[in-house]
Amino acid sequence: MKQRPIPAMLVLLALPWLLSAPTQAADRAVLANQHAVGANAAGNDMHSRLYQTVMQYVQSQTQGYPGKVNIEIQPLDTRIRIAECAVMEGFTVQGARLWGKTHIGVRCLQSDTKPWTLYVQADVQVWGEYAVTGLPVSQGAALQTTDVVMQTGDLSKLPAGIITDVALLAGKQATLNLPLGTVLRPELLKSVPVIMQGQTVQLNSRGDGFVITADGTAMQTANVGQVVDVKVSSGQIIKGVAQSSGKVDVRF
Known part of the structure; x- marks a missing residue:
């Protein structure tokens, strides 16, 4: 059976719909992609703020350490979504030490949603x-x-x-x-005791711009840095600090 040709008028009426359908689908795809990019950017921003909070906390807690502190933070999985938070603070579990491999907590103090707490792994090198x-x-x-x-x-x-x-x-x-x-x-x-009880020792009395030297008798045995009583010729007892040289320093 011979097919009848589609009237030209119907083709012209359908043409705008045929042209717009792919465009509308593309627009929806672009909007969806923009939404995903925006959500991902927001998530990345929260990750960055989390790391900054951890870094600032560790730096503040390690200022008195005997050396240069280097902090390595284990990144969280980028798929983990962190709810927006206006105020965060770092903390450590009671008894934990910011030394070597450890865990550092971050708690949300102010949020439009429910406050949260997360823990990250860190390596605090000194x-x-x-x-x-x-x-x-x-x-x-x-x-x-x-x-x-x-x-x-x-x-x-x-x-x-x-x-x-x-x-x-x-x-x-x-x-x-x-x-x-x-x-x-x-x-x-x-x-090792540097002063023995009964030993004659030299007292050095130091002040602003002067040093007075006198001899006396140690009243007890003392190690370096320990306080020792020294009896001088007048019978007065003077306290001083034992030095590695065996002398006793008295400071005013």
Whole structure:
């Protein structure tokens, strides 16, 4: 059966609809894409603010650390949506330490929706100097400045309580044999008395622009940095601080 041709008038009437249908679909796709981009941008902005809050919190809490602090924050999954929040604050769980690998909390304090709390992983590195033995030190031997060298590294990866100030080694001796390269910690050392009870010691009285020297008798045994009573010839008892040299400093 021979098909009848479509009247030209019907083609002309349908043409505007045929042309507009793809355009309307494209417009809907563009609008949907714009909405997704906008939502993603908002989410990324909240992620950025979250990281800034964590960074500011850690920086404020580590100002007194013995070295340069480097903070590495583990990024959250970009698919995690964070509700808008006007005010956020960082915190740590009670007892947690901002040292090495740890978790840092961020809580929302002001939001149009329900307040929230998130935790992020962070690595708080503390780069500084620490004392190690530059020579083998025998048990019972007093540490000399020539026995010790300072090395630089991430203190958070080393044992707790390492010595970072060589001045703390004054008047110390090894409690056991210390091989070359031993990282020095307080438990490896013990204080050596620098003043013995009954010993004659020199008192140095220091003030603004003057130093007065006198001899006296130590009333007790003392290590470096300890307060010791010294009896002078007049019978007066004067308190001072024991020095590594065996002298006693009195400050006014």
